[in-house]
Each structure stands twice: as C-alpha cells, then as structure tokens.
Amino acid sequence: MAVDEQVLYSVKNVKKYYPVKGGMLQRVKSHVKAVDGITLDIYKGETLGVVGESGCGKSTLGRTILGLESLTEGELVFNGNNISNHSSRQLKPFKKEMQMIFQDPYASLNPKQRIGDALEEALIIHTNLSAPKRREKVIRLLNEVGLKEEHYDRYPHEFSGGQRQRIGIARAISINPSFIVCDEPVSALDVSVQAQVIKLLKDLQEKHGLTYLFVSHDLGVVRHLCNRVLVMYLGQMVELAPVDKLYENPTHPYTEALLSAIPRPAVGRKRERVRLTGDLPSPSNPPAGCPFHTRCPIAKDHCTTEKPAWRQIDEGHFIACHER
Amino acid sequence: MKDTVLEVTNLVTKFKSADGLLPAVRGASFSVKKGETLCIVGESGCGKSITALSIMGLLPSNGLITDGSITFNDQNLASMSPKEMQRLRGNDVSMIFQEPMTALNPVFTVGFQIREPLMIHQKLSKKKAHARGIELLKMVGIPSPAERMNQYPHELSGGMRQRVMIAIALSCNPSLLIADEPTTALDVTIQAQIIDLLNDLKEQLDMSMIMITHDMGVVAEIADRVIVMYAGEVIEEGRVEEIFENPQHPYTKGLLSSVPNVDDPDFDLKPIAGSMPMLNEQISGCRFHPRCPHAFDKCFHESPKTFSVTDKQHVRCWLQEEEVAQNGGRRASSL
Structure with missing residues (x-):
C-alpha cells in the first residue's frame, strides 16, 4: 500500500447535531452532538481507521462524509471540490466516487431482490452499459470477491454471513469508486470468516488503488489494516497518529486505556491495565472542558473547564490533552 | 485433586425440524471442577450455546437431549423433571446471557x-x-x-x-455459573471491567464457571481450561496454556491465527477457508475435513478418535495418530 501525500478528501470542522424534541409543542430542547468538530485530511490510497466506543460518533462521521447525513456545520472538500452544500443532483457524480460497506450485510440487501439484480442497480444508475454488458460485469465482480457465477440468481437468505459481506463489497466496488467508507464491515462475522474478508479488502485496495475510511471498534483489525488511526470520544477527536506510533506510543490517556483494555490472546503475560471507571457520558449533555475528564485517571482542575487544544506532538501525531 | 462439580458425558442434543431430527451437539463430553473456569470456544453454530442451554434445561421447545448424561453434584440433570430443574436453576446453577437488555x-x-x-x-x-x-x-x-x-x-x-x-x-450463591458471551455486546473498556469483576467474584465466592465465548482474548484472560467446539463436537480440550502455546487441532491453530494481533504489526493473518457447515449437512469422516489444510484419506472416511497429548490435553484428529506412529510412543486413548 503506497500512500502518496495527495489529499483526496478534506474534512473541515464537521459537526452533526441531532435535535432532541420534547414538551407539548415538540420544541427542540437540546442537541445530541454526535460529531462535534472533526478536521481531517484523508490521503489518496491510505486506510484511515476511526476507532472509539459505541456512541462516540464514528459511524455518524462516516455517514456524514458520504453525504448520507446532512451537515450541521463544516466543510467537505472532495478532490478539490467543495461539496458541503451540493444538492443531491449535484452530488450524483461524486457519489459514484464514494461508496459504503455496511456492518450488517443482511439488513443492507433487499431480501426479495436477486443478488445479480442488486449488483446491477448501481450500474444502471451510474453507467450506460447495455444489459448483456452489465451482466458480464456483475459476474466479473462476483468472481472478484470470491463468489461464483451461479450465485447471480440467488436471494440474500441463501448466503452465509461472510458471503453476504462479499456481496456488499462487490456492490460497493461495482462502479469503480476511489473512496470507500467501511462501517464495521467485519464485526458481525465469525473470526475465521472475518480474516477472509479482511484479506479481500486488502487485495481489492491494492488492485484498484482504493482509499478506505475504516470505522471499527476492533483495535486488532485496525492495526492490521490501517495506515493512520483517529481515536474519537463523544464526537470529538482525541488522538490521530500513524498506526505504529499510536499502538507503540499511545499518548492520550483514553487511547492508553482503550489499548490496555483489549484482552490479548496469549497467556502468562499479565499486563498492567489502565482501569477506566464509569461509563461514556451522554452525547446530549457532554461534560464541559475536556470530554474525557470524568473518567480520566490524570485529570486536573483545568481539564474540567478548558477544552484542550488539538496539537501536534510528533510528526503526524496529534492529541487533544492538557496533561500530556 | 479437586472434586468435580459438573460432568457431561456424551451429550447429544437434537432439534426437530422439517428435515427431521438434526443434531446440534454431537456427543460432547467434559467436566468442570470446583473453583475452575472452563471456557467453551467456537464460532457461531458450533453448538456451544446449545450445550449450555442443555445443562440449564432451557432448550427451546423443538430441542431435546437424545443421549448422554449431565451429572451435577451427583444428580442427573438430563432426566430431571421441569419442576426439579426449576428448583435448581437460579439457585445452584445460574446463567448470564449475552444481551442483558433482553434478559432483564x-x-x-x-x-x-x-x-x-x-x-x-x-x-x-x-x-x-x-x-x-x-x-x-x-x-x-x-x-x-x-x-x-x-x-x-x-x-x-x-x-x-x-x-x-x-x-x-x-x-443464591450458585456453585456453578454459566456465562454465555457476557461481554460480546459491550465496549472494550466496559468488557475489561466485567472480566475483572467475574475473575474477582469467582475467587471470592469459590464457584465454578463455564464461560462461552468466541473471543480468544477473553479466553486467555479468564480460563483455567478450554474446550474447542466445531460443528457440534469437542475437537480439542486442554489447559489454557496448552491451547495457546501448543495447539494441536488444525481448527484451533486456525482460530488462533485468524485473530489479528494488536501487539504485532507484522502479524500474518491466515484465514480458515470455507465456512461452518449447516446443521443438516452430511459430512463423512472428520467434520472439519472440507476446511482442513492437512486432511488426508482417512479424514474423509472415518470420524477421528480422541488422542491424548498430555494428561489434560486431548485432540480429536487423525493427524495425532500419524505423529504417534512416528514417535512410536503415546497410544490413543478411547476417551
């Protein structure tokens, strides 16, 4: 995976708030701040991992970047084009370049639609290939993701979880996108099948020069697949670093805790665990100051009032923390 | 030698379906000693949860135990009436489920x-x-x-x-706790809290535990002994160190090398080809042979015997026989 330093997608101060309504008149009472100010450059050919616990806004970030959610604030620049305020018609040529792989491939396939038809749909919308050409292309896609021609006429329920995820991948790459958001693509799969799908994603990236935004809670998979990793907490950026730096030298206390919490498949080595107390605070009422201060083992007084600045501590290594 | 709390012998659990009786558990045997944590590992569909539900007497209405015995503190659970089971459940044996929202x-x-x-x-x-x-x-x-x-x-x-x-x-201070994927639905930091809690409580209360999981990391954190299940059968059994440091069955090896290692950037991910067979699939010989990279003639025709590697580690695989023949030493046991 050669990563050149060319920015494919630039995300500037993106925010996504969901209104919470209540009372007799259904007035907007407050907002759930799902994504709260993310600024990122995604480079051509890289795999950028986004990790965090459930509710940290990592999936919403992926969906917002693809234009599946409207922006509350911020700017999206894809390949030099500002697409933040595009209408859906204006977005169409860009959507061809960006695709998504979902977590639950069964929920994202129409149970009444044959696999061949499901895969053909994107080709009908985005290309002007003739019907026999489309069929040919779909069969080529099926082969590419490790399925067979005879699967063309089958329905989603006839496939295993791993096979369905392969169909989801085939659909995402069918119109030759340059950028794919993978939202927990392997977390619903069994470990042996999970490894197959990871290999497939890697192979396809090499072959087509794809750029991935890989949203996951599984830090093992992320280390294996990603070049850079962004850690999120309550919709905000906590740490961003090249993968080896993040795993060998985690600097933000949350990243440390996250890494030390993973059960390692090896016996005998007892590690010192950074214990986090308590749960994730609600994103509708995030703590003032540093969002992590309520669970942070090294929090000081000013952490509860001042929001830490996003700063660089090493080449390509950024954190938001007062104390480190 | 600690005394045995639970002894499961040759358990067969079948499900009534349109295709007739389909076995989900095919002759599983294992035991749990006092104060010990036994992990049952395997992928979805391997029969690990059904084994637990059989012990608890909580099988769905179309499931039934057709063979074998489950001995808990000298009582045979497999032949108990629902009334007697009720008195035991939540009292001497209790269970934690994967999704706490649906269980509460x-x-x-x-x-x-x-x-x-x-x-x-x-x-x-x-x-x-x-x-x-x-x-x-x-x-x-x-x-x-x-x-x-x-x-x-x-x-x-x-x-x-x-x-x-x-x-x-x-x-009610149970002597046996069965935990069916208790941390799978939780985030890693919360999972770590729950694992620590279970480990502490187990020591405090001196109870035995059966932990069902698919996560090899969780196994390493909590288990004393491990059994690996595949397609309804126990294919390997051993102490946790033996399973991680000297796995014998190709499936156990496959499971261990298909989990990406967080600490090793150059970890070579080796997936197991194919997928878990369906319940109604007829497979002759070893049930793993269609996915096994080392399968040879015998695997296609004969169901493997159980071979002992050490006094605690037992493997159901014909490859062991070859090794035994080469080393000339150990002999197959009929466990």
Whole structure:
C-alpha cells in the first residue's frame, strides 16, 4: 500500500447535531452532538481507521462524509471540490466516487431482490452499459470477491454471513469508486470468516488503488489494516497518529486505556491495565472542558473547564490533552 | 485433586425440524471442577450455546437431549423433571446471557428482579431480600445501589445492566455459573471491567464457571481450561496454556491465527477457508475435513478418535495418530 501525500478528501470542522424534541409543542430542547468538530485530511490510497466506543460518533462521521447525513456545520472538500452544500443532483457524480460497506450485510440487501439484480442497480444508475454488458460485469465482480457465477440468481437468505459481506463489497466496488467508507464491515462475522474478508479488502485496495475510511471498534483489525488511526470520544477527536506510533506510543490517556483494555490472546503475560471507571457520558449533555475528564485517571482542575487544544506532538501525531 | 462439580458425558442434543431430527451437539463430553473456569470456544453454530442451554434445561421447545448424561453434584440433570430443574436453576446453577437488555424484564424494577430469586429460593422476606439485593449490587460494583433498586433496566447503561444480571445470577450463591458471551455486546473498556469483576467474584465466592465465548482474548484472560467446539463436537480440550502455546487441532491453530494481533504489526493473518457447515449437512469422516489444510484419506472416511497429548490435553484428529506412529510412543486413548 503506497500512500502518496495527495489529499483526496478534506474534512473541515464537521459537526452533526441531532435535535432532541420534547414538551407539548415538540420544541427542540437540546442537541445530541454526535460529531462535534472533526478536521481531517484523508490521503489518496491510505486506510484511515476511526476507532472509539459505541456512541462516540464514528459511524455518524462516516455517514456524514458520504453525504448520507446532512451537515450541521463544516466543510467537505472532495478532490478539490467543495461539496458541503451540493444538492443531491449535484452530488450524483461524486457519489459514484464514494461508496459504503455496511456492518450488517443482511439488513443492507433487499431480501426479495436477486443478488445479480442488486449488483446491477448501481450500474444502471451510474453507467450506460447495455444489459448483456452489465451482466458480464456483475459476474466479473462476483468472481472478484470470491463468489461464483451461479450465485447471480440467488436471494440474500441463501448466503452465509461472510458471503453476504462479499456481496456488499462487490456492490460497493461495482462502479469503480476511489473512496470507500467501511462501517464495521467485519464485526458481525465469525473470526475465521472475518480474516477472509479482511484479506479481500486488502487485495481489492491494492488492485484498484482504493482509499478506505475504516470505522471499527476492533483495535486488532485496525492495526492490521490501517495506515493512520483517529481515536474519537463523544464526537470529538482525541488522538490521530500513524498506526505504529499510536499502538507503540499511545499518548492520550483514553487511547492508553482503550489499548490496555483489549484482552490479548496469549497467556502468562499479565499486563498492567489502565482501569477506566464509569461509563461514556451522554452525547446530549457532554461534560464541559475536556470530554474525557470524568473518567480520566490524570485529570486536573483545568481539564474540567478548558477544552484542550488539538496539537501536534510528533510528526503526524496529534492529541487533544492538557496533561500530556 | 479437586472434586468435580459438573460432568457431561456424551451429550447429544437434537432439534426437530422439517428435515427431521438434526443434531446440534454431537456427543460432547467434559467436566468442570470446583473453583475452575472452563471456557467453551467456537464460532457461531458450533453448538456451544446449545450445550449450555442443555445443562440449564432451557432448550427451546423443538430441542431435546437424545443421549448422554449431565451429572451435577451427583444428580442427573438430563432426566430431571421441569419442576426439579426449576428448583435448581437460579439457585445452584445460574446463567448470564449475552444481551442483558433482553434478559432483564423491562417492566419491572431492578429491585423486583433481584429480590425474586431470593424470595423464591431462599424464602427471604421482601425486606430482607431488598437489603440483600443492595448488598449484591454493591458487590458487583454498582454506585449508589439503594437508588438503583428502584430504577428500570432502560435507565441503566449496557455495562450496568450486565452487572445487574451478574448480581441476580449470584444472588443464591450458585456453585456453578454459566456465562454465555457476557461481554460480546459491550465496549472494550466496559468488557475489561466485567472480566475483572467475574475473575474477582469467582475467587471470592469459590464457584465454578463455564464461560462461552468466541473471543480468544477473553479466553486467555479468564480460563483455567478450554474446550474447542466445531460443528457440534469437542475437537480439542486442554489447559489454557496448552491451547495457546501448543495447539494441536488444525481448527484451533486456525482460530488462533485468524485473530489479528494488536501487539504485532507484522502479524500474518491466515484465514480458515470455507465456512461452518449447516446443521443438516452430511459430512463423512472428520467434520472439519472440507476446511482442513492437512486432511488426508482417512479424514474423509472415518470420524477421528480422541488422542491424548498430555494428561489434560486431548485432540480429536487423525493427524495425532500419524505423529504417534512416528514417535512410536503415546497410544490413543478411547476417551
């Protein structure tokens, strides 16, 4: 995976708030701040991992970047084009370049639609290939993701979880996108099948020069697949670093805790665990100051009032923390 | 030698379906000693949860135990009446489920649900049960337990709900706790809390535990002994060190090398080809042979015998016989 330093997608101060309504008149009472100010450059050919616990806004970030959610604030620049305020018609040529792989491939396939038809749909919308050409292309896609021609006429329920995820991948790459958001693509799969799908994603990236935004809670998979990793907490950026730096030298206390919490498949080595107390605070009422201060083992007084600045501590290594 | 709490011998559990009786568990044998944690590892569909439900007598209505015995403290659970089972369940044996939201009743308070087993099994008065409930919630690390007693499950976070489940399961001091993927639905930092909690409680209360999981990391954290199941069969059994450091069955090896290692950037991920067979699939010989990279003639025709690697480690694989023949030493046991 050669990563050149060319920015494919630039995300500037993106925010996504969901209104919470209540009372007799259904007035907007407050907002759930799902994504709260993310600024990122995604480079051509890289795999950028986004990790965090459930509710940290990592999936919403992926969906917002693809234009599946409207922006509350911020700017999206894809390949030099500002697409933040595009209408859906204006977005169409860009959507061809960006695709998504979902977590639950069964929920994202129409149970009444044959696999061949499901895969053909994107080709009908985005290309002007003739019907026999489309069929040919779909069969080529099926082969590419490790399925067979005879699967063309089958329905989603006839496939295993791993096979369905392969169909989801085939659909995402069918119109030759340059950028794919993978939202927990392997977390619903069994470990042996999970490894197959990871290999497939890697192979396809090499072959087509794809750029991935890989949203996951599984830090093992992320280390294996990603070049850079962004850690999120309550919709905000906590740490961003090249993968080896993040795993060998985690600097933000949350990243440390996250890494030390993973059960390692090896016996005998007892590690010192950074214990986090308590749960994730609600994103509708995030703590003032540093969002992590309520669970942070090294929090000081000013952490509860001042929001830490996003700063660089090493080449390509950024954190938001007062104390480190 | 510690005494055995649970002994499962040649358990066969089948399901009635349109295609006839389909075996989900095909002759599983294992035992759990006092104070020991046994992990049952395998992928979905391997029969690990059905094994647990068979022990608990909680099989769905179309499932039945057709063969084998489950001996718990000298009683055969497989032949017990539902009434007798009820007296045992939640009392001597209890279970924690994967999804605490579906296991807790949404319309009753936490307090009601934690008092219930105490009032039924230990015949405590409501007042005493309430006091004991608060103690239990404190034991599983829930802050301000007295207030939590009046809350409903939806008011708690996932980690808290699982702690409540653990408190309920432990309320009558069971001698055996079965935990079916108790941390799978939780985030890693919460998972770490729950694993630490289970490890602490097990020592405190000196109980035995069966932990069902697909996560090899969790196994390494918590297990004393491990059994690996594949397509309804126990294919390898051993102490946790043996399973991780000297796995013998190709499937166990495959499982270990298909989990990406967090600490090793150059970890070579080797997936197992193919997928788990369906319940109704007829496979001759070893049930793993279609996916096994080392399968040879014998694997296609004959179901493998169990071979002993050490006194604790046993493997169901014909490759062992080859090795035995080469080394000339160890002999096959008929376990």
